[in-house]
Amino acid sequence: xxxxxxxxxxxxxxxxxxxxxxxxIAESSDLYAIKPPDFVGLTPKLCTKPGEKVxxxxxxxxxxxRPSIMFTSxxxxxxxxxxxxxxxxxxxxxxxxxxDQDYEEFSSGNPEGMTEEVVRDxxxxxxxxxxxxxxxxxxxxxxxxxxxxIYISGFDSSPLGVDYDVILKDEEASMAAGVAALQQLTDGxxxxxxxxxxxxxxxxxxxxxxxxxxxxxxxxxxxxxIQIHHIEPMNKGDIVWTLSPQxxxxxxxxxxxxxxxxxxxxxxxxxxxSKPRYVKTMMGTSLKPLLANMLEEPESVRIISGxxxxxxxxxxxxxxxxxxxxxxxxxxxxxxELFGWVMPGLKKFSNxxxxxxxxxxxxxxxxxTNLKGGxxxxxxxxxxxxxxxMDILPVxxxxxxxxxxxxxxxxxxxxxxxxxxxALCEFVCTSKTDVQGILxxxxxxxxxxxx
Amino acid sequence: xxxGKIRQLVDKIKPTFEKGGKLSFLQSTFEGxxxxxxxxxxxxxxxSHIRDSIDMKRTMAIVVMAVVPAVLMGMxxxxxxxFLSIGEDATFWSWAGLWYGFLKVMPFIIVSYLVGLGIEFxxxxxxxxxxxxxxxxxxxxxxLIIPIDTPLWMVALATAFAVIIxxxxxxxxxxNIFNVALLTRAFLFFAYPSYMSGDRIWIDGMxxxxxxxxxxxxxxxxxxxxAGNMDNLPSVMEMFMGYIPGSIGETSxxxxxxxxxxxxxxxIGSWKIMLSGVVGGAAMGILLNIFAVNTLMEVPxxxxxxxxxxxxxVIFMATDPVTAAQTETGKxxxxxxxxxxxxxxxxxxxxxxEGVMLAIxxxxxxxxxxxxxxxxxxxxxxxxxxxx
Numbered sequence: 001x002x003x004x005x006x007x008x009x010x011x012x013x014x015x016x017x018x019x020x021x022x023x024x025i026a027e028s029s030d031l032y033a034i035k036p037p038d039f040v041g042l043t044p045k046l047c048t049k050p051g052e053k054v055x056x057x058x059x060x061x062x063x064x065x066r067p068s069i070m071f072t073s074x075x076x077x078x079x080x081x082x083x084x085x086x087x088x089x090x091x092x093x094x095x096x097x098x099x100d101q102d103y104e105e106f107s108s109g110n111p112e113g114m115t116e117e118v119v120r121d122x123x124x125x126x127x128x129x130x131x132x133x134x135x136x137x138x139x140x141x142x143x144x145x146x147x148x149x150i151y152i153s154g155f156d157s158s159p160l161g162v163d164y165d166v167i168l169k170d171e172e173a174s175m176a177a178g179v180a181a182l183q184q185l186t187d188g189x190x191x192x193x194x195x196x197x198x199x200x201x202x203x204x205x206x207x208x209x210x211x212x213x214x215x216x217x218x219x220x221x222x223x224x225x226i227q228i229h230h231i232e233p234m235n236k237g238d239i240v241w242t243l244s245p246q247x248x249x250x251x252x253x254x255x256x257x258x259x260x261x262x263x264x265x266x267x268x269x270x271x272x273x274s275k276p277r278y279v280k281t282m283m284g285t286s287l288k289p290l291l292a293n294m295l296e297e298p299e300s301v302r303i304i305s306g307x308x309x310x311x312x313x314x315x316x317x318x319x320x321x322x323x324x325x326x327x328x329x330x331x332x333x334x335x336x337e338l339f340g341w342v343m344p345g346l347k348k349f350s351n352x353x354x355x356x357x358x359x360x361x362x363x364x365x366x367x368x369t370n371l372k373g374g375x376x377x378x379x380x381x382x383x384x385x386x387x388x389x390m391d392i393l394p395v396x397x398x399x400x401x402x403x404x405x406x407x408x409x410x411x412x413x414x415x416x417x418x419x420x421x422x423a424l425c426e427f428v429c430t431s432k433t434d435v436q437g438i439l440x441x442x443x444x445x446x447x448x449x450x451x
Numbered sequence: 452x453x454x455g456k457i458r459q460l461v462d463k464i465k466p467t468f469e470k471g472g473k474l475s476f477l478q479s480t481f482e483g484x485x486x487x488x489x490x491x492x493x494x495x496x497x498x499s500h501i502r503d504s505i506d507m508k509r510t511m512a513i514v515v516m517a518v519v520p521a522v523l524m525g526m527x528x529x530x531x532x533x534f535l536s537i538g539e540d541a542t543f544w545s546w547a548g549l550w551y552g553f554l555k556v557m558p559f560i561i562v563s564y565l566v567g568l569g570i571e572f573x574x575x576x577x578x579x580x581x582x583x584x585x586x587x588x589x590x591x592x593x594x595l596i597i598p599i600d601t602p603l604w605m606v607a608l609a610t611a612f613a614v615i616i617x618x619x620x621x622x623x624x625x626x627n628i629f630n631v632a633l634l635t636r637a638f639l640f641f642a643y644p645s646y647m648s649g650d651r652i653w654i655d656g657m658x659x660x661x662x663x664x665x666x667x668x669x670x671x672x673x674x675x676x677x678a679g680n681m682d683n684l685p686s687v688m689e690m691f692m693g694y695i696p697g698s699i700g701e702t703s704x705x706x707x708x709x710x711x712x713x714x715x716x717x718x719i720g721s722w723k724i725m726l727s728g729v730v731g732g733a734a735m736g737i738l739l740n741i742f743a744v745n746t747l748m749e750v751p752x753x754x755x756x757x758x759x760x761x762x763x764x765v766i767f768m769a770t771d772p773v774t775a776a777q778t779e780t781g782k783x784x785x786x787x788x789x790x791x792x793x794x795x796x797x798x799x800x801x802x803x804x805e806g807v808m809l810a811i812x813x814x815x816x817x818x819x820x821x822x823x824x825x826x827x828x829x830x831x832x833x834x835x836x837x838x839x
Contacts, residue, residue, distance in 0.1 A: 373506020377625030
């Protein structure tokens with residue numbers, strides 16, 4: 001076993017309602033959607049009109065700036081509707097599933113025997129290319145780029161995080177094929193981060209030519225960005241790609257079967273859910289069948305596609321996000337609390353010991369969406385450092401972004417971080433600073449400046 | 452308490468203060484009181500969906516709590532020293548002393564809060580901001596670092612100066628360069644020096660001199676040591692407990708240590724600044740002990756940590772997160788230099804009997820410079836990696 005990397009800073013937020021390790025098969029949905037806002041750096045251009053028939057893997061839209069990146073339908077059926085928001089921005093492309101499923105054909109075979117071009121084309125055409133996230137900036141991968149290396153995190157340390165032992169059961173073959181395909185796309189290595197102290201998931205074990213790294217520590221130890229920082233930090237000009245393990249398996253299945261296989265397993269969890277557990281469903285599914293009879297109080301919960309720190313708020317009628325393997329449901333916090341700031345606070349979770357909740361270690365907390373205070377200027381210092389395990393000065397980076405100082409942003413390490421890596425800073429912030437929003441502005445500004 | 456009586460009342464009068472209401476010009480003030488009563492019902496709408504329960508009000512409340520032991524010991528001591536000065540048979544732990552001290556100290560606290568919060572409210576109102584909580588802490592610190600015989604109007608004037616010139620013109624809490632409470636004291640020190648130094652100002656009533664017994668000295672241990680009256684120095688125990696003359700809240704090292712424990716344990720005060728401050732003070736003390744060419748330099752270094760305002764300054768003033776160094780490495784350097792300079796000025800500068808205030812204000816100015824070099828070091832590390 002190679003060297004264990006200890007992540008000394010961080011915070012595990014133990015929330016009530018972790019998913020029980022049982023997988024049920026979800027009732028299949030009538031509606032599916034691809035949501036362009038899920039993808040950073042995308043300008044969608046439709047290539048199928050409402051009313052037209054699609055198969056599994058038929059392109060629905062593509063990236064206007066890089067037309068080779070296709071976004072394909074996860075089901076066969078009819079393109080039902082294109083939902084638009086302000087300035088006619090496309091929010092959701094909704095597809096109504098038909099009873100029988102027809103599949104588009106793609107290349108199949110062992111990726112090890114294929115050239116780089118064939119592998120890349122297969123991913124682009126099948127619609128699995130967007131599973132690759134490119135750093136810096138966390139954007140859609142550039143098909144013409146050659147990444148320094150590819151990183152996969154094999155564990156999820158976020159609140160209510162999923163267990164890949166459950167999600168990736170019996171996926172050994174697809175994982176191996178997926179990794180083999182990725183190896184064709186980089187001259188560097190494919191790295192995988194695993195959690196120290198746990199038996200290695202069979203799916204992740206003994207993959208060929210994969211460099212394993214073992215991490216020990218609290219969240220965000222499972223974030224791929226933190227892992228990259230500790231394996232080989234990104235410098236200016238470096239490009240790396242990251243994928244979630246489940247997406248690697250999807251790529252593997254494409255090469256094994258020559259078809260797009262959109263099935264995925266996700267966790268539905270949180271204190272707002274009556275039976276938190278895993279469900280087998282499809283990419284882009286409507287949440288309606290997933291949440292039927294599952295919500296404790298449908299009127300007063302927030303449904304989040306993704307985890308509670310970084311996920312996107314969705315409606316009960318909405319759709320699963322492209323990159324998400326978790327649906328979190330927590331109570332809304334739109335209530336007033338009399339003298340909340342002077343009470344002992346036995347039920348209030350905090351990373352400080354300013355509430356007497358520190359008397360209850362190991363408790364599973366029910367945290368709602370209340371902001372728990374008002375927004376203020378930066379006052380306290382050193383708070384972010386406690387939960388941000390990178391050799392980067394988080395507040396100084398944020399201040400450089402706020403004054404739009406491009407040079408300083410670069411010097412202070414903006415290429416190494418994405419919102420998810422700094423999400424805990426936002427969680428612990430006394431001044432309730434919009435850390436992820438500020439960072440995204442900085443990343444967007446930087447990307448514009450550098451292109 | 453989702454919809455208690457108080458909430459119903461607040462909801463009823465709320466529209467009056469909102470835009471279009473009759474009293475809308477008082478919106479910030481109303482909001483200030485409303486959020487004082489209730490944690491607002493705001494929910495997260497971007498970024499992280501859940502947040503830590505900590506907020507600025509709680510943070511400031513904890514700091515105020517940490518100061519309370521020093522307030523109580525200060526009240527007890529005010530009574531004790533007064534009764535001593537008029538020749539009564541006084542014990543430190545007495546209800547009469549506490550009551551006397553309470554009556555003397557409370558007006559300072561009230562004046563400080565009234566003036567400071569009044570200005571905060573007015574400024575928030577003019578700017579249309581929410582009210583900042585910063586003064587909740589400054590307001591309790593100000594009375595603790597002045598001599599008990601300071602006239603109230605001076606406190607009011609100095610507080611107004613510190614809040615307006617020291618904080619609001621920089622943009623309010625979080626933007627100021629100098630510690631607000633210390634600025635109050637600096638203002639008094641330079642504007643009314645006769646009320647801020649000497650042997651007669653530390654004990655209530657001594658300035659007027661009514662009933663003070665002959666031969667009673669109100670001199671602080673520091674003044675005694677500086678004058679070379681080593682025989683008059685109180686015992687270590689007396690200094691540690693705070694049975695000595697001095698500014699209201701600075702005398703009891705024990706009370707200040709309790710505050711330090713609260714600040715460190717809750718994670719709100721920086722233990723790095725506190726520790727390095729003490730180390731810096733001790734280091735300078737040891738150095739002076741080695742040379743020891745006069746009586747003040749002979750004072751054992753660890754006595755310095757309990758004399759004057761050293762403990763109070765290092766625990767409650769130097770740790771002010773806004774005016775201290777903001778980087779973790781910077782905090783070590785900043786704290787160390789505060790301690791070092793405080794003792795250096797105290798012992799070697801004849802013009803200032805106490806160096807803590809100036810040391811901290813001086814380091815407030817240098818904190819950004821320290822941070823600058825820490826940030827540069829971080830940048831250089833990244834550049835080096837790129838070249839490698």
